Amino acid sequence: MNARVVPVDVPWRRETASLGMWVFLATEVMFFGVLFLAYLHARIVDPQGFAAASRLTHEWLGTINTGVLLTSSLTMALAVRNGWAGHRRLVIRLLWATAVLGLAFIVIKGIEYGLEWRDGLVPVLNFTYSGAHRRAVETFFFLYFLMTGVHAIHLTIGVILVAWLAIRDRDPARPVRRRESAECIGLYWHFVDSIWIVLYPLIYLVDLYR
């Protein structure tokens, strides 16, 4: 076989990083998948109980949060798109908007957790519910805290990454790396948003208007 010199490597860097992020997101789907399966199983066992539990959630806060997160995905997508065209100041603003929206989500979630604590709906730590479907409600809220908690951790990591991008972008001398990192972090952000979109109906919308 022939041997000839081939220059190293910049063009394939973007595609490597991006493919790597897609594979990582596939693993994340499998992580969350287990929790969704546990939820599905418990809900099939006692659908009435899950409906009762879902009615105890704060659907207004959840809906606001959905809007917040979807908007943040918009700003992130715009940031990535404009990054390719090189509009540095606009991109930085969009990135900060994304990060702030992400933080807003976390704050609202925190308020929601506080309300659930006040209502005595936190399994293990403070669970005082004594209605008809106690076991199912406890299981529901356990899964609720676990799934939204894991989601919130992922979101926090995302906020840190987006903030890092915005800070790093202050230096205009490194265009190439910025774009591919932004694209990867954008993918991650959209993934976290997608998980929430699945979580939202499972938590807030079960038999809402009985």
Place this chain on the structure above:
Amino acid sequence: MNATKGWILPAASDVAHRVDHLLFALFVVTGVTAIAIAIVIFVFCLRYRRSAQVDRSNAPANKRWLEYTWTLTPLAIFLAFFAWGAVVYAGFYGNAAGAMPVFVVGKQWMWRLEHANGRREIDQLHLPLGQKVRLVFATEDVIHSFYVPAFRIKQDAVPGRYTELTFTPTRLGTYDLHCSEYCGTDHARMGGQVVVMRPEDFARWLAGGGTRPTMAARGFETFRRLGCSGCHDSRGSVHAPDLNGIWHRVVHLQDGRTIVADEAYIRDSILLPKRDVVAGYEPIMPSFAGQVSEAEILDIIAYLKSTTPEPR
């Protein structure tokens, strides 16, 4: 005491014979194939070893007809074994009509077996020859598995539910019983014997053992002692479903579903009463979890079955 004679495991049940036929067929087919492959490899290694001067020209890189054949033929053979195995397997679980029930409760590290007339045994099971038997399994703690190699039967006893198995012993003798799902320290000692007797001997054995109340009688006592009759008596003041004749009755639930009252339904109603509430009733029944053992639940079920007029 062991029933294995050297390399032969007796086939002591109806399913055992069917399983052994299937096993033998598997052994022949896979054995012939494995030997054939071994021979071919050996012959090729010998004939085509480096030092051998043989014709090596035009070695094929593929031969599509051959590849399709050796893909589809094994598939067909494997699926045939699947079908055969599935049919025999279905026979373990279906058709319990006319079967004599025995209730098996496993707990760390012993088996408690109970015949319908109340006769109890620990780590031993007496059965009559030629009589179809239906074993119902429960466990007080972890997963155990009831395994009688000579019968070729095995079934996990899973906490939180009942599992069951149906077969007919076809050979007199004493056979090993093992627990075959790891369950802790003395898992290897959780075994015993199954004794298959002539029907007349079994009848005598069953009647022996002193005067004991039947499972149903014990169940009636438990039913009263725990206060069940206080609400479920048709003359009571509390509005609760009448349980006379409940066994295999069609029950309409509050959420619109319809189920048939079987062992699992009765057990769940005692331990998780808020889950499947009957239509038209309030969910006010308290749970008896922690106040009643698996054996007592089986007794109550036997009592409730007895309130149904035969035959069922």
Place this chain on the structure above:
Amino acid sequence: MSAIAAPLPTVPRESFLTQGYTIGSWLGTRDHKRIAILYAISITLFFFLGGTAAAIIRLELMTPQGDVVSADTYNKLFTLHGVVMVWFFLIPSIPATLGNFLVPLMIGAKEVAFPKLNLLSWYIYVLGGIFTVAMLIAGGVDTGWTFYTPFSTMFSNTHVVLAAMGVFIVGFSSILTGLNFIVTIHRMRAPGMTWFRLPLFVWALYATSLILVLATPVLAMTLTLMVIERVLHVGIFDPALGGDPLLFQHLFWFYSHPAVYIMVLPAMGVVSELITCFARKRIFGYRFMCYAILGIAAFGFLVWGHHMFVSGQSVYAGMVFSMLSMMVAVPSAIKVFNWTATLYKGSIVFTAPMLYALGFVGLFTIGGMTGIYLATLAVDVHLTDTYFVIAHFHYIMVGGSVMAYLGGIHYWWPKVTGRRYSEAWGRVAALIIFFGFNLTFFPQYLLGYLGMPRRYHEYPPDLQVLNVLSSAGASILAVGYVLPLLYLGWSLFKGAPAGPNPWNARGLEWATDSPPPQENFREVPTVTQEPYAYDPEHPER
């Protein structure tokens, strides 16, 4: 043949091994080849740890009574054996050692896609190992490697949480390795290296990597839920708290069945490399082999319920899983036929690697056939949870994967170290291992049929003969495993220099020095040939 003798090969003065001699240069390396060696040392240590547990088990089983160790100790020993051998030896073995070393070389790349992630994955492996050793020192765990609930969550008094954490952590090592390989194979192939010119070893590792990244997260979350139930008493798997033990089994086996394909697919890849080289012949049916590899990986995700035929799952589910299990056996059968057909009109030499490869084909065939027994519903009722299953999976994982691993170690030893090992000792060890293995595990098929359940330290007395045969075999097998440590170690100091291509093999890894330079190739190769371009009529070419 040339009239002038070719010069004797020498060990090159500069290679990846000479780029730094300090511990720091090894522990901070980004070189995939050095990381592969770090893994090789670690997994060998764990292999002997798991092997020691097995030795004590076989010693106990020489007599029907439990007279060597207590019941609790025995239970901890088989749990340790399973946990260590599955997660700390078999799953990383070929991918993280041979795979890490060879994948970039075989595709003509300088490095893997994410070298720092690769090093991180080794550190994560070590961290998981530390947790496991800590668990061992703290007193062990006695749940079996399968951690079934509610025993593991509510009844065991041993260090379940430590064990689960060790396995949880090492899972991330697997995921990162798989991620790295997928991106590397997709994006970093040399010019001309199309998918259907890749060696089957690379195909096998690609399919394995897909399983690694998709299945391992399920295990991680399942163990997390198990630990949460144990520590916080939340009801997920324990019916007393409103949970379902079968949910655990489904989640656990959804990972653990594909996991066994993680353990066997790379081995199959190695065997394809060995048979083609030592029969001097291209693989028969290359495309079918590629599709079979992918088919095994895909179908492997659909059959997990065959571990649960007597668990209380529905009869209907049992039938679906049985049928799918029959289907997953077909691609494996295709591979065995293709390896056999590759020998036809080849020019075969019986080097140590070839002996291991042929041993794999035979033993994997037997192990795979007994899988058909277990996939057959009615038969599985009798055989499940007995020594038959133990024999089945050891035939595949030890008679299969470990032998392929050893074959690969011997085959690529000259490439990695630049030295040749003693062929005579290599063959002796291979034969001892083959004999010892069969003596150890074939009697266990009979024990299983005769009804000896697994995880038993006591058994009915008339099963003693078979158990003694098995233990005798184990002692021979142990000798066979120690031998390579000795003669391979010896070769590091006294072995003859190998030169770039001592086996005259095809494949890009042989087109560079032994040991390779740090950047793998002085010039990036361009590929123009099909893989395995051997000519059996002219074996010297």
